Each structure stands twice: as C-alpha cells, then as structure tokens.
Amino acid sequence: MTARFSEEATTLAGLWHVTRNPLGDARGYLERVFCVDELVSWSHRPIAQVNRTFTATKGTLRGLHFQHPPSAECKYVTCLKGAVFDVAVDLRKASPTFGQWFGVEISAQAHNALLIPEGFAHGFQTLTDDVEMLYLHSASYASSSEGGVNALDPALAVAWPIKVYNRSPRDQDLPFLADIEGIDV
Numbered sequence: 190m191t192a193r194f195s196e197e198a199t200t201l202a203g204l205w206h207v208t209r210n211p212l213g214d215a216r217g218y219l220e221r222v223f224c225v226d227e228l229v230s231w232s233h234r235p236i237a238q239v240n241r242t243f244t245a246t247k248g249t250l251r252g253l254h255f256q257h258p259p260s261a262e263c264k265y266v267t268c269l270k271g272a273v274f275d276v277a278v279d280l281r282k283a284s285p286t287f288g289q290w291f292g293v294e295i296s297a298q299a300h301n302a303l304l305i306p307e308g309f310a311h312g313f314q315t316l317t318d319d320v321e322m323l324y325l326h327s328a329s330y331a332s333s334s335e336g337g338v339n340a341l342d343p344a345l346a347v348a349w350p351i352k353v354y355n356r357s358p359r360d361q362d363l364p365f366l367a368d369i370e371g372i373d374v
C-alpha cells in the first residue's frame with residue numbers, strides 16, 4: 190500500500206483489488222493509472238501490451254478468457270468510463286481454490302481495478318452503456334494460446350448481476366470447467 194494505490198488481497202491468492210487514490214485540486218485530479226514502482230502486486234513484470242475495449246450496451250458479457258503458457262499473462266484491468274462487474278476465476282492446476290471465482294464492481298467513478306495473475310480466466314459484464322476498459326498485459330496476445338471457460342457454466346455459478354446480453358460466438362462456444370485440465374503456471 191502506498192499513498193497512490195490501495196492493494197487489497199481477495200479470497201483468491203495472487204488476485205488483488207486495487208484502488209487508486211487521485212490527487213485532487215481546484216482543477217480536478219491527477220492519478221497514476223499504473224506505476225511500476227508503487228503498484229507492488231504487479232511485481233515488476235514486463236508490460237507487453239496495453240489494450241482498450243469499448244462496449245456499447247449494458248448487460249454485455251465478455252469472457253471468461255486466459256492464455257495458456259508460454260503466453261500465460263498477468264492483467265491489470267480497469268474501467269475508464271461506466272461500470273462493470275469484473276470476474277476472475279482461478280484455473281491454476283495446483284491451486285486449493287481451483288474453480289473458484291471472485292467478482293467486484295469496477296467503475297470509472299470508483300477508480301478501482303483488478304490485478305489478475307497468470308493462471309486465471311477473466312471476464313466482465315457491463316452495468317452501464319458505453320463502457321471503456323483498459324488492460325495492461327504482461328505477455329503479448331497469441332491467438333494460438335487463447336483459452337477460456339464458459340461464463341454461464343452452472344458449475345462455476347458466477348452471479349452475473351443483470352440479464353446477460355450480447356456474447357460473442359466464441360464465448361458462447363467456450364468449454365465448461367469440467368473439460369478444463371487446469372493451467373500449469
């Protein structure tokens with residue numbers, strides 16, 4: 190924990206809920222969205238990619254996605270506009286919490302983020318229209334390493350907060366947890 194970031198452990202080891210502390214003045218505020226020196230849970234991993242997504246409609250569900258080794262990645266996921274219910278699922282083969290999920294509302298207004306380590310799947314549901322998300326990735330995108338678990342798998346039982354709308358064809362075809370071996374990280 191530093192003056193600029195609060196890093197809160199979650200129920201899943203290695204997964205962190207981060208809140209940024211903006212420095213306000215008469216003009217507005219300045220905040221560090223990311224800081225390699227002060228965001229301790231990032232642990233000086235490289236930043237290979239920064240992605241941004243726009244999602245038009247409330248209720249849209251993206252995920253749950255991960256990359257297999259050797260492209261397994263840590264992601265720092267934050268919301269620049271609107272709000273989402275952000276979810277990470279532990280798929281680490283040897284983890285005592287394999288198959289468990291953690292979810293939290295992330296919004297532009299709350300200045301918060303999830304730091305999701307290697308071996309987790311990630312997804313979100315938009316809670317407003319016109320949502321912009323920003324991702325920092327520790328590894329580059331590799332389509333051959335893409336993996337995922339079905340966000341509507343009853344065995345996962347993620348409590349998506351509102352009616353699910355507009356999943357991609359790929360996401361609708363993702364396997365269920367029972368068919369996933371676990372990620373060796």
Ligand SMILES: Cc1cn([C@H]2C[C@H](O)[C@@H](COP(=O)(O)OP(=O)(O)O[C@H]3O[C@@H](C)C(=O)[C@@H](O)[C@H]3O)O2)c(=O)[nH]c1=O
Pocket residue numbers: 238240242251252253254255264311312313324330357359
């Ligand atoms: C992730 C990614 C996708 N793409 C391409 C593949 C595809 O043609 C197009 C859209 O990709 P997708 O349909 O996979 O987009 P999306 O479903 O938004 O995928 C994202 O979902 C969330 C939940 C995550 O956690 C992200 O890491 C990412 O997997 O962009 C890249 O070129 N580079 C990238 O880094």
